[in-house]
Amino acid sequence: MRVVDIIAKKRDGLELTQAEIDFFVDGFTRGEITDYQAAAWAMTVYLRGMNEAETTALTLAMARSGSVLDLSSVAPRVLDKHSSGGVGDKVTLVVAPLIASLGLPFGKMSGRGLGFSGGTLDKLESIPGFRVTLNTDEFIAQLKHTNIVVSGQTHDLAPADGKLYALRDVTGTVGSLPLIASSIMSKKIAAGAQIILLDVKVGRGAFMKTETDAVALAELMVKIGNGVGRRVGAVISDMNQPLGNAVGNSLEVIEAIETLKGRGPADFVEHCLEACAEILLLAEVTRNHADARAQVESALNDGRALKKFAEWIDAQDGDARVVNDYSILPKASIIQDVRAPRDGYVAGVNAEEIGWTIVDLGGGRAKKADTIDYAVGAVFHRKIGERVARGDALLTLHANSHAKFQDAAKRLLAAYEFSDSKPTPPTLIHKVIR
Numbered sequence: 062m063r064v065v066d067i068i069a070k071k072r073d074g075l076e077l078t079q080a081e082i083d084f085f086v087d088g089f090t091r092g093e094i095t096d097y098q099a100a101a102w103a104m105t106v107y108l109r110g111m112n113e114a115e116t117t118a119l120t121l122a123m124a125r126s127g128s129v130l131d132l133s134s135v136a137p138r139v140l141d142k143h144s145s146g147g148v149g150d151k152v153t154l155v156v157a158p159l160i161a162s163l164g165l166p167f168g169k170m171s172g173r174g175l176g177f178s179g180g181t182l183d184k185l186e187s188i189p190g191f192r193v194t195l196n197t198d199e200f201i202a203q204l205k206h207t208n209i210v211v212s213g214q215t216h217d218l219a220p221a222d223g224k225l226y227a228l229r230d231v232t233g234t235v236g237s238l239p240l241i242a243s244s245i246m247s248k249k250i251a252a253g254a255q256i257i258l259l260d261v262k263v264g265r266g267a268f269m270k271t272e273t274d275a276v277a278l279a280e281l282m283v284k285i286g287n288g289v290g291r292r293v294g295a296v297i298s299d300m301n302q303p304l305g306n307a308v309g310n311s312l313e314v315i316e317a318i319e320t321l322k323g324r325g326p327a328d329f330v331e332h333c334l335e336a337c338a339e340i341l342l343l344a345e346v347t348r349n350h351a352d353a354r355a356q357v358e359s360a361l362n363d364g365r366a367l368k369k370f371a372e373w374i375d376a377q378d379g380d381a382r383v384v385n386d387y388s389i390l391p392k393a394s395i396i397q398d399v400r401a402p403r404d405g406y407v408a409g410v411n412a413e414e415i416g417w418t419i420v421d422l423g424g425g426r427a428k429k430a431d432t433i434d435y436a437v438g439a440v441f442h443r444k445i446g447e448r449v450a451r452g453d454a455l456l457t458l459h460a461n462s463h464a465k466f467q468d469a470a471k472r473l474l475a476a477y478e479f480s481d482s483k484p485t486p487p488t489l490i491h492k493v494i495r
Contacts, residue, residue: 062080062081062084064084064085064088064094064098064102065098067081067084067085067102068098068101068102068105071102071105071106071109072105072109074109076112076114076115077111077115077118079114079118079122082115082118082119082122083118083122085099085102085122086119086122086123086126086221087122087126089221089224089225090126090127090220090221090224096228099224099225099228100228100232100234103225103228103229103232103234103237103240104232104233104234106234106237106239106240107233107234107236107237107240110237110238110239111239113281113284115239116238116239116242116243116281116285117285117288119239119243119247120242120243120246120247120250120285121247121250121289122221123219123221123222123225123243123244123247124219124222124246124247124248124250124251126219126220126221126222127216127217127218127219127220127221127251128197128217128218128251129250129251129253130197130200130201130218130251130252130253131253132166132168132201132204132253132254132255134201134205135166135168135201135204135205136166137255138166138255138256138344139166139167139168139204139253139254139255139256140160140165140166140167140168140254140255140256140257140258140340140344141167141168141169141249141252141254141256141257141258142156142157142160142167142169142257142258142259142260142336142340143169143171143245143248143249143257143258143259143260144259144260144261144262145241145245145259145260145261145262145267145268145269145275145278146176146178146235146241146262146267146268147178147262147266147267147300147304147412148177148178148179148266148300148303148304148308148412148413148415148416148419149179149303149304149305149306149307149308149313149329150178150179150260150262150300150304151179151181151184151304151305151307151313151314151316151317151329152260152304152329152332152333152336153169153171153181153211154181154184154185154313154314154317154318154370155317155320155321155325155329155333155366156333156336156337156340157169157209157211157373158209158321158366158367158369158370158373159333159337159357159360159361159366159369160209160337160340160357161207161208161209161369161373162360162365162366162368162369163341163346163356163357163360163365164208165208165344165346166204166208166209167208167209167210168200168204168209168210168252168253168254169210169211169212169252169254170211170212170213170214170218170219170248170249170251170252171193171211171212171213171248172213172214172226172244172248173213173226173227173230173426174230174420174424174425174426174433176230176235176236176268176416176420176425177266177413177416177417177419177420177425178235178266178268178416179308179309179310179313179416179419179424179425181211182211182213183310183425183433183435184310184311184313184314184317185211185314185377185379186310186433186435187310187311187314187390187391187435187436188314188374188379188380188383188389188390189379189380189383189389189390190378190379190380191374191377191378191379191380192377192378192379193211193212193213193377194212194213195210195212195213195377196217197217197218199212200212200218200252203376203377206376207369207372207373207376208369209369209372209373209376210373210376210377211373211377212252214226214248218248218251218252219247219248219251219252221247222243222244222247222248222251225240225244226244229244230426231426231427235268236268236269238269238274238277238278238281241268241278242278242281242282242285245259245282246282246285246286249286249291249293250286250289250291254291255290255291255292256291256292256340256343256344257286257291257292257293257294257343258293258294258295258296258336258339258340258343259279259282259283259293259294259295259296260295260296260298260336261275261276261278261279261282261295261296261297261298262275262298262299262300263275263297263298263299263300263491264299264300264301264302264412264487265300265301265302265410265411265412265413266300266301266302266303266411266412266413266415266416267300267412272297272491272492275297275491276297276492276494279295279297279494280295280494282295283295283494292343292344293343294339294342294343294493294494294495295493295494296335296336296339296490296492296493296494297490297491297492297493297494298332298489298490298491299487299488299489299490299491300412301409301410301412301445301487302409302410302412302444302445302487303410303412303415303441304328304329304332305320305325305326305328305329306326306329306440306441306442307438307439307440307441308415308416308419308424308438308439308440308441309419309422309424309435309436309437309438309439309459310391310424310433310435310436310438311390311391311392311435311436311438312438312439312440312459313438314383314390315387315390316329316440317370318367318370318383318384318387320333321361321366321367321370322367323361323362328444328489331489332489332490334354334357334358334361335354335489335490337353337357338350338353338354338357339353339493339495341353341356341357342495343495367384370384371384390435390436391434391435391436392436392459393436393437393459393460393461394460394461395458395459395460395461395462395463395466396457396458396459397457397458397466398454398455398456398457398458399454399455399456399457399458399470399473399474400451400452400453400454400455401443401449401450401451401452401453401454401455401479402451402474403451403479404449404450404451405448405449405479405480405481406446406447406448406449406479406480406481406482406483406484407443407444407445407446407447407449407477407478407479407484408445408478408479408480408484409445409477409478409484410445410476410477410478411476411477411478412476414472414473414475414476415439415473415476418439418469418472418473418476419437419438419439419469421465421468421469422434422437422438422460422465422469423437423461423462423465424437424438434461436459436461437459437460437461437465438459439456439457439458439459439469439473440456440457440459441455441456442454442455442456442457443455443456444486445484445486445487446483446484446485446486448483449479455474455477456473458470458473
């Protein structure tokens, strides 16, 4: 079997066999298939697609490229949540400690920024000392000890996805339904969680632009997960504007901590509470949505979730003083407001353009080897449907270069749409798949 034949077969729109997919994943993982060959293969999949059988085969091949954790020694059920990617999506930073503070083990294998979408690991690494690379023994030990762990892919866990994930980010092959589904579900299967909530984003700042595509992705991932004995559900959530107010690694960490202190943006708080409630329902902790909401709201309001967050950061060698001292986080040298050009209402926001602008500021990667500037980003002060007067601070921009600041300010202003009449804000949760 030759990799060039597999590439050509998919290029011509033909279905790959399980043996061919296994050959590709195994060869790429071991380094026998080069990055440029894998990039060509990913582009053919992006352009030609994969059917359900191919996507399932790819998912299982990547999950089995390393160890598949058995977490039964930790608990009868371990919970997890994963997002398909969005702008300002720092949900894991709140949901993980909320769930763990209820006495439920939360174990997650996460990823870095992908395209215009920020990554949970990058956000966590803005905290001095925080360690995202854990081996299998460390992952299990921390989960047992603290009820919470978030790790990146290692040579032990889904290494094929780790390599392909980084390659997709810089080859224009991110927004492919089969590649997204197999990437997410291979990590979920390898990490061993039995209860998984998928947060599938839809809209201008998501990889799935239409609800039809988002539902198709969610249903495919749910089917893959259920097929290997996991209990999986999904929420289809809006990404037509940034989630919360902050976009940028250290800025999103601050917003997550503020949320755990009861001071988060309304849309972000509501999203996190709904995600937690769905996880509890999926895990059959409660069969009643109102009771599930009451449990997570109690853990947020009485400080249990904030305490668990600090415990989690400390367990992974991060500086837990960040909970009370944001000055230990990277801070930009230029922090200035960008002001509204007119009176009116915010009618729309190009969230994808916002994501790319933050990447170009240094908050993401254009090439695999790029170093992230954790300090840069923006905090937005107006959401869709809110009124603004000319000269009001529309957003606060954080940059470390005057030239990049000027370029970003122009792009972010151009990303806004205004109207004289008040528009209806987008629905936060479009659909739930239980």
